[in-house]
Amino acid sequence: MRALSVLGSLLALPALAHAACTRPFSVPMSPTGSSVAVSGRSVGGVYPELLRAIGARSGCAFTFSIVPRARQEALFETGQADLLLPATHTGRRDQLGYFVPLIANRPAAISFDANRAPLHSVRELLEHKELRVALVRGYDYGEAYAALVKSLTAQHRIMLEADPMGVARLLHAGYADLTIMAPNILAGAVRGDARVAAMYAKLRIEPLDELPWGESGVYISKKAVTAEDRAALENLLGGAAKSGAVWDAFKRYYAPDILSGSIRPR
Numbered sequence: 001m002r003a004l005s006v007l008g009s010l011l012a013l014p015a016l017a018h019a020a021c022t023r024p025f026s027v028p029m030s031p032t033g034s035s036v037a038v039s040g041r042s043v044g045g046v047y048p049e050l051l052r053a054i055g056a057r058s059g060c061a062f063t064f065s066i067v068p069r070a071r072q073e074a075l076f077e078t079g080q081a082d083l084l085l086p087a088t089h090t091g092r093r094d095q096l097g098y099f100v101p102l103i104a105n106r107p108a109a110i111s112f113d114a115n116r117a118p119l120h121s122v123r124e125l126l127e128h129k130e131l132r133v134a135l136v137r138g139y140d141y142g143e144a145y146a147a148l149v150k151s152l153t154a155q156h157r158i159m160l161e162a163d164p165m166g167v168a169r170l171l172h173a174g175y176a177d178l179t180i181m182a183p184n185i186l187a188g189a190v191r192g193d194a195r196v197a198a199m200y201a202k203l204r205i206e207p208l209d210e211l212p213w214g215e216s217g218v219y220i221s222k223k224a225v226t227a228e229d230r231a232a233l234e235n236l237l238g239g240a241a242k243s244g245a246v247w248d249a250f251k252r253y254y255a256p257d258i259l260s261g262s263i264r265p266r
Helices: 002-011 046-058 069-077 122-127 143-154 164-173 183-191 197-202 227-243 245-253
Strands: 025-029 037-039 042-044 062-066 083-088 097-105 108-111 133-136 158-161 178-181 204-206 214-221 263-265
Touching: 025 046, 025 069, 025 083, 042 046, 046 062, 046 227, 046 245, 069 083, 083 097, 097 227, 097 245, 108 183, 122 143, 133 164, 143 158, 158 164, 164 178, 164 183, 164 197, 178 183, 183 197, 214 227, 227 245, 245 263
Parallel strands: 025 062, 133 158, 133 178
Antiparallel strands: 037 042, 083 214, 097 214, 097 263, 108 178, 108 204
């Protein structure tokens, strides 16, 4: 039903004419809350359903595979993947692909401890050396995030996991005190797993001053995708963002309180 809703938004947009894609596109996917939801060997959620709707509209085909996030990044870096998504716009990734923005997003410190003193900045987080931080290996929110990860690593305070659910389990077990990512990602992961679903109502989201709003979307490989196919994909993906189909999909999958301060339309 959700995929049909996305398709309906795309069908209403005249600019999304049928694209002349020359071949299927390889799209490795990693569990990313409700943005990319994995069940066995099938994928659903915001982005897979968006690509399926685009494919139904245009005739372009997308082949999904399920991999850890770090592996997803590595496949894109070596030209073995045509698309990388969801992905925050960063200078490092610009060297590897062409970016198509779909939404605006912002990472935040996320925990389940209501009694701890509030955090407002990266500086405060670095000063509270007792706080252990769990992160997803391969996530990148830009230079300020990378600098924070480097500092936390030097302080021996980081635990790395393959996906958001791994992070949620560390938080649930008390092995980690907080994480840093876009809140909708962790919220979607927690809400979708009965073992940790009770944590959803206890989410504590704290934006940090030095981690600003950025753009998130899709990277198209410079190594693997021809100029002709790149133009077709940019038209289709950009049209989906302009039509409101992307934002509509996020609103169907996530509660307003999770989207607020975390995700917004461009």
